Amino acid sequence: xxxxxxxxxxxxxxxxxxxxxxxxxxxxxxxxxxxxxxxxxxxxxxxxxxxxxxxxxxxxxxxxxxxxxxxxxxxxxxxxxxxxxxxxxxxxxxxxxxxxxxxxxxxxxxxxxxxxxxxxxxxxxxxxxxxxxxxxxxxxxxxxxxxxxxxxxxxxxxxxxxxxxxxxxxxxxxxxxxxxxxxxxxxxxxxxxxxxxxxxxxxxxxxxxxxxxxxxxxxxxxxxxxxxxxxxxxxxxxx
Amino acid sequence: xxxxxxxxxxxxxxxxxxxxxxxxxxxxxxxxxxxxxxxxxxxxxxxxxxxxxxxxxxxxxxxxxxxxxxxxxxxxxxxxxxxxxxxxxxxxxxxxxxxxxxxxxxxxxxxxxxxxxxxxxxxxxxxxxxxxxxxxxxxxxxxxxxxxxxxxxxxxxxxxxxxxxxxxxxxxxxxxxxxxxxxxxxxxxxxxxxxxxxxxxxxxxxxxxxxxxxxxxxxxxxxxxxxxxxxxxxxxxxxxxxxxxxxxxxxxxxxxxxxxxxxxxxxxxxxxxxxxxxxxxxxxxxxxxxxxxxxxxxxxxxxxxxxxxxxxxxxxxxxxxxxxxxxxxxxxxxxxxxxxxxxxxxxxxxxxxxxxxxxxxxxxxxx
Numbered sequence: 321x322x323x324x325x326x327x328x329x330x331x332x333x334x335x336x337x338x339x340x341x342x343x344x345x346x347x348x349x350x351x352x353x354x355x356x357x358x359x360x361x362x363x364x365x366x367x368x369x370x371x372x373x374x375x376x377x378x379x380x381x382x383x384x385x386x387x388x389x390x391x392x393x394x395x396x397x398x399x400x401x402x403x404x405x406x407x408x409x410x411x412x413x414x415x416x417x418x419x420x421x422x423x424x425x426x427x428x429x430x431x432x433x434x435x436x437x438x439x440x441x442x443x444x445x446x447x448x449x450x451x452x453x454x455x456x457x458x459x460x461x462x463x464x465x466x467x468x469x470x471x472x473x474x475x476x477x478x479x480x481x482x483x484x485x486x487x488x489x490x491x492x493x494x495x496x497x498x499x500x501x502x503x504x505x506x507x508x509x510x511x512x513x514x515x516x517x518x519x520x521x522x523x524x525x526x527x528x529x530x531x532x533x534x535x536x537x538x539x540x541x542x543x544x545x546x547x548x549x550x551x552x553x554x555x556x557x558x559x
Numbered sequence: 560x561x562x563x564x565x566x567x568x569x570x571x572x573x574x575x576x577x578x579x580x581x582x583x584x585x586x587x588x589x590x591x592x593x594x595x596x597x598x599x600x601x602x603x604x605x606x607x608x609x610x611x612x613x614x615x616x617x618x619x620x621x622x623x624x625x626x627x628x629x630x631x632x633x634x635x636x637x638x639x640x641x642x643x644x645x646x647x648x649x650x651x652x653x654x655x656x657x658x659x660x661x662x663x664x665x666x667x668x669x670x671x672x673x674x675x676x677x678x679x680x681x682x683x684x685x686x687x688x689x690x691x692x693x694x695x696x697x698x699x700x701x702x703x704x705x706x707x708x709x710x711x712x713x714x715x716x717x718x719x720x721x722x723x724x725x726x727x728x729x730x731x732x733x734x735x736x737x738x739x740x741x742x743x744x745x746x747x748x749x750x751x752x753x754x755x756x757x758x759x760x761x762x763x764x765x766x767x768x769x770x771x772x773x774x775x776x777x778x779x780x781x782x783x784x785x786x787x788x789x790x791x792x793x794x795x796x797x798x799x800x801x802x803x804x805x806x807x808x809x810x811x812x813x814x815x816x817x818x819x820x821x822x823x824x825x826x827x828x829x830x831x832x833x834x835x836x837x838x839x840x841x842x843x844x845x846x847x848x849x850x851x852x853x854x855x856x857x858x859x860x861x862x863x864x865x866x867x868x869x870x871x872x873x874x875x876x877x878x879x880x881x882x883x884x885x886x887x888x889x890x891x892x893x894x895x896x897x898x899x900x901x902x903x904x905x906x907x908x909x910x911x912x913x914x915x916x917x918x919x920x921x922x923x924x925x926x
Binding site for chain 1: 777
């Protein structure tokens with residue numbers, strides 16, 4: 321059974337269709353890449369899936385539960401969590417406190433939450449500075465903090481919204497290794513990314529959005545060779 | 560503006576030094592009336608403790624959860640009116656009636672919260688002001704029930720019997736100890752809230768409501784919890800205030816200036832900290848008392864009765880205390896956005912840094 325099933329999802333803002341009739345599904349343990357030009361509706365789709373917007377039409381099913389009408393916090397407790405393209409650190413809280421807020425979704429004990437949080441900080445290799453203020457971190461570490469905080473909620477499906485955006489090549493490589501490591505542990509992931517080389521390396525399948533519609537879906541090779549995708553987005557063949 | 564304090568300044572967990580200082584301060588304040596017996600001084604002590612309770616109460620929803628309510632007079636007034644009316648109309652002792660007052664305020668807070676928390680930022684502030692004003696005007700209007708602008712006067716507070724001891728609320732002394740006890744309780748409750756899952760959730764909502772929402776936090780629910788806790792302590796302060804000053808009317812307990820006072824105590828002291836409201840109260844209460852009643856300084860023997868300062872304040876400032884508050888707030892927001900406590904901490908960390916850099920250079924010099 322698919323872990324996530326998106327059926328005919330549309331989202332209208334007034335007359336503008338930010339998503340129209342998008343359908344695809346994800347299997348347990350896979351990494352789905354979500355690509356498309358700016359304004360294609362990638363983040364809107366994330367918002368529809370995670371409960372920030374109710375879809376105007378269509379439905380989203382996660383682990384057999386229909387999500388329409390559920391709030392983001394309920395979606396999180398069901399086991400699906402997202403990160404933000406524009407990072408949202410809890411600036412006046414320390415690094416470990418940020419991650420603890422995530423962990424508290426699964427426990428009420430601060431002690432257990434702290435242990436959980438330190439575990440996740442180790443996963444993203446940030447366990448050396450738990451007491452720094454989140455607001456003072458450089459962008460690369462803020463991105464990793466977002467991932468750690470999301471992981472602390474014990475998700476089965478992690479949605480990453482441009483987690484490599486604004487990072488230098490070394491930092492991006494670290495994130496790629498992290499995503500692959502998480503996959504090895506069995507975590508299902510959906511990844512929005514603009515770095516084509518990265519997305520081709522990590523994705524099992526890729527969905528291409530363009531002007532709110534699904535333009536193509538397939539394996540990385542298939543997508544790279546798809547003439548529609550090349551015309552709408554890639555501009556040249558990706559090796 | 561952000562000086563980027565890289566290390567978190569709020570080390571969580573238990574500080575032995577903090578606990579020792581806290582207990583020492585309580586002990587000192589508890590024996591204080593044995594040495595100083597002037598009713599005026601004890602009176603000011605009660606006013607100060609009340610301000611601490613008000614600040615701590617507001618801090619839960621305003622400081623930790625980041626919802627700047629400027630309508631706390633609603634809960635303060637409900638606390639005052641319910642306690643007062645139960646005493647005067649139903650002859651129920653205030654230490655019983657105050658629980659009903661707290662329950663009433665919590666109920667009202669849930670209603671107010673579920674309406675106003677749909678709004679964010681300045682819109683929430685405006686809504687909170689208007690709710691308190693609605694309650695004030697309603698209290699003025701429904702005269703048969705509330706006696707309107709006439710208000711209530713305490714005729715007699717019954718004698719409290721605890722075992723064999725009987726406590727009569729005639730002098731300032733019993734009020735002093737009751738207010739101190741209530742303030743200590745409020746501070747402890749605030750500490751427990753801050754060091755719990757609730758405290759984390761409140762702060763997450765304050766820092767970024769959408770991020771908090773994605774991490775499994777229901778912002779509407781937790782904001783309501785914060786407001787209910789805050790309303791409970793605010794109502795207790797209101798009920799106590801009514802018994803202490805012995806007269807209330809809608810304007811003195813539901814007025815906008817009461818709501819503003821809650822916020823001021825925290826802004827001046829330092830928002831979102833345990834110590835902030837204590838410091839804020841220690842600044843604001845003496846200041847407002849000197850402005851309103853400069854002769855008090857004479858009574859205390861601090862200045863002589865023909866002091867030029869007293870004459871100047873009386874002539875020029877005693878009707879302008881709100882103006883002085885206003886200027887104070889502008890100065891604090893401009894130069895010390897984290898309040899007096901923020902200034903103290905910044906100075907302390909500067910001293911510490913200087914000390915540690917000295918410590919680092921010394922061994923190098925000997926080598």
